[in-house]
Amino acid sequence: MYLHNALTPLYKFTRFLGCSPYKFEKNTKVYKFDPRALIFVAVTIICSILFTVCVPSKTEREFYLFFNFQIHLDCICTLINIVTLLIKLKRFVKTMTEMEVIETKLKNLIGDMEYKTIFRISWVVIVIFITDTTIKSISEYLLFLKRNARPFYLLNGFLPEVAIIQFCILIYIPFVRLRKLKQFFENTFYKNQDEFILRKQIEEIHDIYNKICNVCLDLNNIFGFPTLIFYIHFITSGVVEIHYSYLLKDDLNWKTALQIISVFHWTVWRASCLITIAYLYHSVLEQSKTMSNTIHNLIRKAKTPQVYKSLKLFALHEINRNLKFTVCGLFAADFTMVNTGFTTIATYVVLLIQFNVGKQEI
Numbered sequence: 001m002y003l004h005n006a007l008t009p010l011y012k013f014t015r016f017l018g019c020s021p022y023k024f025e026k027n028t029k030v031y032k033f034d035p036r037a038l039i040f041v042a043v044t045i046i047c048s049i050l051f052t053v054c055v056p057s058k059t060e061r062e063f064y065l066f067f068n069f070q071i072h073l074d075c076i077c078t079l080i081n082i083v084t085l086l087i088k089l090k091r092f093v094k095t096m097t098e099m100e101v102i103e104t105k106l107k108n109l110i111g112d113m114e115y116k117t118i119f120r121i122s123w124v125v126i127v128i129f130i131t132d133t134t135i136k137s138i139s140e141y142l143l144f145l146k147r148n149a150r151p152f153y154l155l156n157g158f159l160p161e162v163a164i165i166q167f168c169i170l171i172y173i174p175f176v177r178l179r180k181l182k183q184f185f186e187n188t189f190y191k192n193q194d195e196f197i198l199r200k201q202i203e204e205i206h207d208i209y210n211k212i213c214n215v216c217l218d219l220n221n222i223f224g225f226p227t228l229i230f231y232i233h234f235i236t237s238g239v240v241e242i243h244y245s246y247l248l249k250d251d252l253n254w255k256t257a258l259q260i261i262s263v264f265h266w267t268v269w270r271a272s273c274l275i276t277i278a279y280l281y282h283s284v285l286e287q288s289k290t291m292s293n294t295i296h297n298l299i300r301k302a303k304t305p306q307v308y309k310s311l312k313l314f315a316l317h318e319i320n321r322n323l324k325f326t327v328c329g330l331f332a333a334d335f336t337m338v339n340t341g342f343t344t345i346a347t348y349v350v351l352l353i354q355f356n357v358g359k360q361e362i
Contacts, residue, residue, distance in 0.1 A: 003103045003173070006115040009122040010169050017162045018044030018082055022093050029100055031093040041082060048078045077160040077233050081226045085163065088222045095218040099173065102211050106177065109204050110184050117176075122169055129165055132269060160233065163226040164273050167219065171280045174216045178287035181208060182294055195304050202310045206317070209291065213323055216284055224328045227277060231327065231341065234270045238345040241267050243352045274338055281325045281333045292318045 004011075004024045014020040021037035024030075085092065107113055185205050188198070241263040248260055295315045302308035325333040331340070 003100055003115060006118040007122060009126055010166060013126050014162055014166050015040055019085055019162050019166060021089060031096040033089060033093065045079065045082060048075050073233060073236065074160045077229050080229050081163040084225045091218060092222050095215055098211060098215055102208060105208050118173060125165060125169055161273060163223060164230050167223040168276055168280060171219050174212045175280060175284050175287060177212055181205060182291050186294060195306060198307055199310050206314045213321065220325045228327050234274055235341055235344050238267050239348045242349045246353055274341060278335045278338045282335060285323060288323050
């Protein structure tokens, strides 16, 4: 099994939803643009727009106003994500090809790589995503939509977060490769006594490490704007959904209870995705820091001047690297982002509740 085989579930799923207009050429072992995939892109865009047009636009119930807001926001996020990935498709296929190159170098250096874990994780994430989105959509699909909108609804429920699912699986690969590389680095240094072989392996590890870091930065750049859109979507939807649930407290019955459960389900899901993004970025940075500490520890144990020089050069490059992940350069992609998102939601929900209370008193 190879990396492109392990990513087959992710590729087929995202391709069907219009987010992977590329293919892997087995002969040349590179990723290329696939014109045939534009059919899925076009179908996805049309379905999203059709559903947005088909939803009820005027009604007396407050739920439909809230629901319309959510649907239009989902459609905007979907279109922006697809257009962004198309614009950066050239860089994306280059990054995917670079990941295959890294895997080849790691195989030559370390030996057989474990791909079954990546394959299983891809399947598990996709199955959880499909199951959870389907469950969230059931109540809205059956109770609150016109019949002419229903055929497009289930598809539309998947679209806004597809790019985030794709990113989470892809960034997980550099994370596990950094961890694998660090472990091999330590074992090699202590076991290998031949100076020439040790120096050569240090140079190979240095080269692979540079490539992995560059892949992480490329993924951060490619998915930066979709992450920003998702972050704005999370905050905006969180404020509207929690405030809407508060408005239903005086009219509780089985139908409104179902609405509240559905609303909070969406909020929890988006919060989980945001926390996962922050955790993966944090984990990559921690692996990078651990590698840096490993290099400095090994420098003190170098037995020959040539090995010492190779490690010193590695350490110098690591000091100058200053690996950081941001969301379109606006703010750091870490747990501070999550904390800010929750704080913003809480602040605006309290303001809206106070506004409603003051309005009722007047």
